Amino acid sequence: MIVSHLTVKNWRNFQHIDVDLRERQFLVGPNASGKSNLLDIFRFLRDIARPEGGGLQKAVKNRGGISKLRCLAARRDPEIAIEVHLASTAEAPPTWRYALGLKQETRGYRQPYLAYEHVWKDGVQILNRPLPEDTHDHDRLTQTFLEQINVNVEFRELMRFFQDVTYLHLVPQLLRFADTIQGRMLEDDPFGQGFLDRVAKTTEKTRKARLTKIQQALTIAVPQLQQLAFIRDEATGRPHLQARYSHWRPLAGWQREEQFSDGTLRLLGLLWSLLENDSLLLLEEPELSLNNGIVSQIASLISRMQRPHRGQVLISTHSETLLTDQGIDGREVLLFTPTEEGTQITVAVDNAEVKTLLESGLTVGEAVLPRTRPADIGQLSLFK
Ligand SMILES: Nc1ncnc2c1ncn2[C@@H]1O[C@H](COP(=O)(O)OP(=O)(O)OP(=O)(O)O)[C@@H](O)[C@H]1O
Numbered sequence: 001m002i003v004s005h006l007t008v009k010n011w012r013n014f015q016h017i018d019v020d021l022r023e024r025q026f027l028v029g030p031n032a033s034g035k036s037n038l039l040d041i042f043r044f045l046r047d048i049a050r051p052e053g054g055g056l057q058k059a060v061k062n063r064g065g066i067s068k069l070r071c072l073a074a075r076r077d078p079e080i081a082i083e084v085h086l087a088s089t090a091e092a093p094p095t096w097r098y099a100l101g102l103k104q105e106t107r108g109y110r111q112p113y114l115a116y117e118h119v120w121k122d123g124v125q126i127l128n129r130p131l132p133e134d135t136h137d138h139d140r141l142t143q144t145f146l147e148q149i150n151v152n153v154e155f156r157e158l159m160r161f162f163q164d165v166t167y168l169h170l171v172p173q174l175l176r177f178a179d180t181i182q183g184r185m186l187e188d189d190p191f192g193q194g195f196l197d198r199v200a201k202t203t204e205k206t207r208k209a210r211l212t213k214i215q216q217a218l219t220i221a222v223p224q225l226q227q228l229a230f231i232r233d234e235a236t237g238r239p240h241l242q243a244r245y246s247h248w249r250p251l252a253g254w255q256r257e258e259q260f261s262d263g264t265l266r267l268l269g270l271l272w273s274l275l276e277n278d279s280l281l282l283l284e285e286p287e288l289s290l291n292n293g294i295v296s297q298i299a300s301l302i303s304r305m306q307r308p309h310r311g312q313v314l315i316s317t318h319s320e321t322l323l324t325d326q327g328i329d330g331r332e333v334l335l336f337t338p339t340e341e342g343t344q345i346t347v348a349v350d351n352a353e354v355k356t357l358l359e360s361g362l363t364v365g366e367a368v369l370p371r372t373r374p375a376d377i378g379q380l381s382l383f384k
């Protein structure tokens, strides 16, 4: 199942989004054009749907309230709206449609509440809120049905899909020093502090299978790395990963994750998440810390590791190298263009000039990335 279409109104720096999405989708645009904000739409739905996420109220509160979420460029119409279509493939008709409209109470606690919540299955509407009960008891509209197990039995599949959304922006230092820092870990662990616990939680069989695959990739990508193993520290019981590097002293070659390089850790996290994903994986700038040779392989690695008809990956990137892969289709790239009225998103191939450039044989990176450069960027060279 994948998110095949997204429609949004007044979310952060977007007044309006209306795009089709594919199994693998790259998000490309200047800094602060809203790539992370778009990924956050799916994290928001995940936070609503997860029992430990605290539902709608907490999902909004964690983001600073409706006033932070609503697009500053929004004028007359203050409602925030999100609609997603889930389908078996990008071409298939939607199996599920979920739509949500959000407002804020104008008085009292100024709580966020639902203007509406709709669910369709195979084209038939199975939920249409507000229901008469909602109108009689307004407090009911402060919770979605998506977050309530006792009322969403007919669309559990939808709830599970959202619950399984994963976001990855692994910060090597946080993983490496997770025990020492003991800082607050965010619920969805976006920065990979709890990565080792995630590895430890899988069954031994799955863990072995995944680590064997990752080891194969790492032995190619990381010079001298020969073997990867999962261990538990005998004294503390804490999970660790260790790798054996070829070394002139044969027994001295084992190192633990705190000694792995930034790139090794990020690649490990990336590969693990790809192997784990059977819903929607949100990847922030996977090119960071990685050698260009590896970056040039990421796009095809993602397709190969996406199991057929399962799992979707949305990738924000600034890397031309990542986008030089000839296998990337112009439909797989969304171009973010900031304007005074909010950022506009277009499918790269729908832009006539990009289409011509792609047809003339340029790679997506060559055809699209120059468009994401700020117009006056040359002035930075005068900056002292
Ligand atoms: N409610 C809002 N209304 C308008 N703009 C907003 C709102 N909330 C956030 N923004 C703007 O969104 C921008 C940040 O967008 P985001 O972090 O998604 O960018 P990005 O494309 O991921 O950039 P980068 O490539 O630097 O990571 C900021 O400029 C911020 O001012």
Ligand SMILES: [Mg+2]
Residues within 6 Å of the ligand: 035, 036, 037, 316
């Ligand atoms: Mg970003």
